[in-house]
Amino acid sequence: MGSTAERSARVSPLSVVGWVGLAALLASGFLAALGGLNQTLYGASSFVTRYLELIADDDIALAAATPGVSLDQADLAALGLPADVSTALLRSTVVSAAPESVQITADVAHEDGSHTVTASYRLGTAIIDTEFEVRPIAPLYxxxxxxxxxxxxxxxxxxxAAHNPFFQVGALNLDTRARKSGDDLTAFSQTAPYLAIAPAVYEFSYESALLIAQTVELPAEPSSRPSVTVDAQPTPEFVSRVQTQLDAYLDGCATQQVLQPTSCPFGEEISDRVLSAPQWSIVSYPTVTLSAGETAFEMPPTPGVAHLSVEVQSLFDGEVQQLETDETFQVALDASIQPDGSISVQLK
Structure with a gap:
């Protein structure tokens, strides 16, 4: 038997070439597989698709963390937004409808390595085509x-938030005054910007014992700045409480046994001699109706009827009689909700 050195010397040059070829083949296969991954799973189209799927899965936090989604201070300033703009909508259970039936219809590569990816999807009842501009960043591994x-x-x-600072979107209850101070806190209607994941549909509404706003459905497309008004109006409970306060006020006026009750909308002037204490009663209370004004909910001048009963003596012939007369009057008022939930009524 020959030595180990002799057996090594007898290794065929063809074997070496074979091993080199195999290594080259494996390297070529690896590069081909890598290229395939970069064209598919790690491609620009897949990046856009994954972002849209995160919204569809209501994983809003991860969608917001997708590279290039968040806005830095320079971006916010360019949009005229404060650095502390609200991110309250960037969470789950807020989106009412997400993109569905997503299809990538175009993926155009540019010389600088960036891509224009066009996605088609259904958002609510609409079919939308959106171009997303994406660019490469430091590769993984x-x-x-x-x-x-x-x-x-x-x-x-x-x-x-018209006529009420609060609104509801999805499962959230929000206050448009959250980042305001000073006189801005007292405005009857409030406006505030909110960052929101897009594309998505949001439903805005409000409902409480005193105020209600009809639901407004708002589609938000990528890189857009839509606006929405949550128009709060008085509920029957609100109107009823104001009516109760108004009636009590008028009843208080009626207890004053004078011809001209102080700070009241009705009164009577009599030229004859008054022999008894005037007795007032309310025949018909003004019916409260409220609509939004500039600073409060307003009731326009509304008629009511008060009745006066008093014994008088004629200065002309001395005749004594019981005067019974109805007097029509009008009341207008402003009503607003106080921070403690009570209703403030101011007569005008």
Whole structure:
């Protein structure tokens, strides 16, 4: 038997070439597989698709963390937004409808490595086509493509809470005054911007014992700035409470045994001699109706009827008689909800 050195010397050059070829083949296969991954799973189209799927899965926190979605201070300033703009909508249970039936209809590569990816999807009842601009960032493990949105798809929703600072969206109850101070806190209607994941549909509403606003459905497309008004109006309970206060006020006026009750909307002037204490009663109370004004809910001048009963003596012939007369009067008022939930009524 030959020595180990002799057996090594007899290794065929063809075997070496074979091993080199196999290594080259494996390297070529790896590169091909890597290229395939970068074109598919790690491609620009997949990046956009995953973002839309996160919204569909209501994983809003992860969608907001997708590279290129968040807005830095420079972005906020360019949009005219404060650095502390509300992010309250960037959470689950807020979106009422997410993109469905997503299809990538185009993926155009540019010389600088960026891509324009066009996605078609259904949002609510509408079919929408959106172009997303994405660009490469530092690759994963140095070899797998990673991307970010060159233009953030984040939407900004300007919410006007009319006649009431509060509104509801999804499972959230929000106050438009949260980041305000000073005189801004007292405005009858409030407007505030909110960052929102897009594309998505949001439903805005409000309901309490005293105020109610009809639900408004708002589609927010990527990189858009839509606005919505939550128009709060008095409930029957609100109107009933104001009516109760107004009736009590008029009843108080009627207890004053004078011809001209102080700070009251009715009174009588009599030229004859008054022989008895005047007795007032309310025949018909003004019916309260409320509509939004500039600073409060307003009731326009509304008629009522008061009755006066008093014994008088004629200065002309001395005749004594019981005067019974109805007097029509009008009442207008402002009504507003106080911080403690009570209703303030101011007569005008």
């Amino acid at each position: 140095g070899v797998l493509n990673r991307w970010e949105f060159a233009v953030s798809p984040m939407a900004v929703i300007d919410v006007t």
